[in-house]
Amino acid sequence: MSAPQDRTATANLTYDELAGLKADRELVLLIGPAHPGSGHMKIKVWMDGDIIQRVDPDIGFVHRTTEKLSENRLYIKAIPIVERVMLPDTINANLAYVIALERLLGIEPTPRAQYLRTLTSEINRITSHLYGIGLYGIFLGSSTVYMWAFADREPLIDLIEEISGARITYSYIIPGGVRWDLPAGFKERAETVLQYMEARLKDYGKIWVRNPVVMDRTEGVGVVSKSDAIRLGITGPNLRASGVDYDTRRAKPYAAYPNLDFEVPTFSEGDCYARLLQRVEEIEQSIRIIRQVLKDIPDGRIISDDIYSKMNPLQKRMYEMKHRVMFPAYMASMRPAAGRSTASVEAGRGEIFFYLVSNGDKVPFRFRWVTPSFLNLPFFTHVMVGQHLADLPAIYGSSDYFPPEADR
Amino acid sequence: MIQILSLLMSVSLVSFIEYILPPILYIIVFPGLIVVLLMLFFMIWLERKVAAKTQLRFGPLYVSKRFGGVIQTVADLIRFSFQEFIIPAGADVFAYIQAPGLLMAFGLLPLIFIPVGPYYANIFPANYSLLIVVPLIIITPIYVILLGWASDNKFSFVGSMREAFLVISYEIPLILSILSMILLYGSVNAINGVSFQIGRGIPGIVLNPIAAFLFLVVMIRTTGRFPFEISEAESEVVMGPYTEYSALFFGIGMSLPYIELYSFSLLFSVLFLGGWWPIVPSAAAASGVVGGLLLPGLVVFIKALIVMAFLVFLRAVYPRYRIDQAITVGWDQAVYLGFAAVALSMALVWSGLV
């Protein structure tokens, strides 16, 4: 029933008839963009009492036209741009772009570079999941797990800093390989950090994951059934928490993943609690993968012969001395032959899909980005409907939605 | 005028100490305004510090670094005092300005009726102290609704409605909890209650643990501690009823839960923790200000501080409940628990065990 335009029209109605006038009871809340629980987006919520009737996510507050930017720059310059939309997992974004570019160029990275890519990618996945768990904590009101998660990213970030020299925007992966080799004594230090992480996960379990209040808040809330998850195209850990056994690392193998032994955990419940457990399980799997990588990593060059042969003698000498890849001038002038390529990479939040088109020019002709958070948008329109207002942060937090990543 | 002057002239030093000084002391110094202010400074600092310690960080540090940043709250107060006070365009100005004042008044009033020493009976009529404290504590939601309504903000209003729903749902458990102690002590005079506990040598928390637990839960809820920090839930309703307030008025909104926490904790230590035990003033000492008010008051205060410290520590452990879950507990399990507490008290009294 539509809202009566004239308020006096409702004067003669009985209380029950008034209650039937849903539009009259409707409360429209604008959550964001300046709201502590919204992130850089506006969520328009229609409420009936405490129940959410309709949600319209208004995104784009941090839209930076990055697709257009990268279509107007050299191929190599897109590396920092793809990183900057997905700050919690820059390596995975970087990797996805470089894979697409390598497919265009026809370059194959060396095995050691593949393992190093996998190593950094998995460390990054842990930091990304910790970021998600921490923000989930602050959404539900637990500042402790927020601070813990952000503090525990520190040792992991330091590990990649040892390799790449930067803390967040690594720009580590380049066509043909990676830029720096492992420093001496890295394996021992990484093992220390992994043991620390494992011990800490137990404490996370006690204060957060198995905290009765958390279980009350999250169990049975925001349920996404398996068929719904597939229908809505939800991706990443959120998809697996609904019982879909799909992981890009296994379905569309890349880097060193085909050689590694790891499990893809899934949960059948599909509620907020399952999504939390999913992330914790994936951290454990990532620890397992990192251990394997450090054990199995082959020796050899970290840059493919195509690129190595283009270096000048000084740069080759620098590589032999410092195991640091210097760019040949080719990096600034590469022109892939006309063609198209796609790349899919499992990032912390889900599948990154890149579609790269070259027309033989020095800049990409078309560079399409699809980021996992953008694919997870149906959480707002479908999953929140019918839940309480207080469940909105719980579902938002559990989906690990990252506005800059969706807006690009 | 002349009459007043002559009255003042006739007041001797002794009667000044005996009749005029104690109420002033009680209201202005302890447990009244000055100690409330100091307690506020200390408690907010302690809460931040305790949370920080659990959260792998330092907390307030840089204001008075040598003392662990203990005067950080004073610095905050100074900052609040110099902030611009903004009245939103759509606000009902009269209600908007008076609501925080009324809230503050009704937050502070219960303090007058909580005896912190046997001398209290000489200052104020103490015979009905518990009966007066309870309504004063649960009247605040009216002003919180006023606050939310006057702000002309949906989040304020949602927050204040939440506060009202919650306080009303926890009224019955609170009353049942206090009722069971009244039944047990056989008096609505809190001083008699303390004498009862001291006389038997057993604190109320041992006599009726159900009532004590229930009172603790209601206390957490009414003062908005975690896991019941629902009406101000930041990620849901911004700052709850206080969203539109700025400057000192926001400071009032922020400090009000702590003041409520203080009066609740005093009441808890009087009703359940044996009051001023182990200091048991003799009849002679009880008639003096120091022996009858200050020393026992200190004991009650320390007990209350420990209770408060525990409650603020909960912030570091729990997230918050959803409002319907909290209300369900208030109307459902908590009421049953309240009846169980009353039944336990009745059984104890009936069987003559205490």
Next chain:
Amino acid sequence: MTGRKNNRIKGHVDALATGFKYLAEPNRMTLNYPDESMNLKDNYRGFFAVKDKTCIGCSLCEIVCPPKAISMLDLTDAGGKKKKRPMIDWGLCIFCYFCVDICPTDAFQTSQVHDKAFYSETEYQTVHGEPMQYPYDYSKRPDYKEIYESFHDVAPDDPSAGSKKVVPKFDKKRGIKYEHPGQP
């Protein structure tokens, strides 16, 4: 640790006990930044400068710079010889080190300084680490000296000036421990 069956009382006790554990034994990971600052690793990507003698003015750094922070300036040296040298706009630089890596003569001198503070926008733009006037005042060219040292000396406007240098160490129990190398 994953599983749904949970004893509520045990859950509350566990949560409270874990909280108390960290309260009793705080495991602080904060670096009190202006008072302490980290000794960064050798490959940390900090501010850098151009060694004038090695630079050949090939413009590759300008071409590869993703945010276009580098622009080549036409300079004349004391002998009247014309040359191109990169001018770096620190307000745009993202420290990706593409320029450092692409340099065919390895003319960039890197440092681990990352926390240099600028007072004004015009100080961002530097040649050889020396601020340029904006609009570019070509008459006030810097003399060609090695600027590298100036990055390593703690500048007076450096926020971490006079701070204790600490070294992060990985630790099985505490994650990261900051150690003072100077102290026993």
Next chain:
Amino acid sequence: MTAASRVITGITFTTDEAKGIFEVEASDGAHLLDLATRLKAAGFDHCLSVTAEDLGDRLAVLWHISSYTNRELSGMNAQIRLVVSKSDNVEVPTLTGIWESANFLERETYEMFGVVFKGHPDMRRLLLPDDFTGKWPMRKDFPLKKTPWRVQK
């Protein structure tokens, strides 16, 4: 592109496996819907991306699809391509009826390329601000402020 082809349930894909391209071309709107229905039935259960390419006088609209449940199909990012002539508002049929996950992706393609998806339930702007007045920013003829660059030849 190397000309290899692969047949999935009667539909011939132009493939270049090394580059991860599996493409099928739709001749017009009706053919597109028919193709999509058959691909859905074959096991492609979600839409990964909707986008367009500005080919000058024409516009190629692309749907990238993949599968979560079918192990065989989940290894590929198949793409359906529909080339239409470029105008201010290009009209193509929506595939949200077949893959609901195309909803936001089609909205984005609409505001960036000016492709109106007929039958889309909610054809509004998504990312761009409400007061943005320019037309279709991702098309190649969108005016840019250009700064010149140099490339070593």
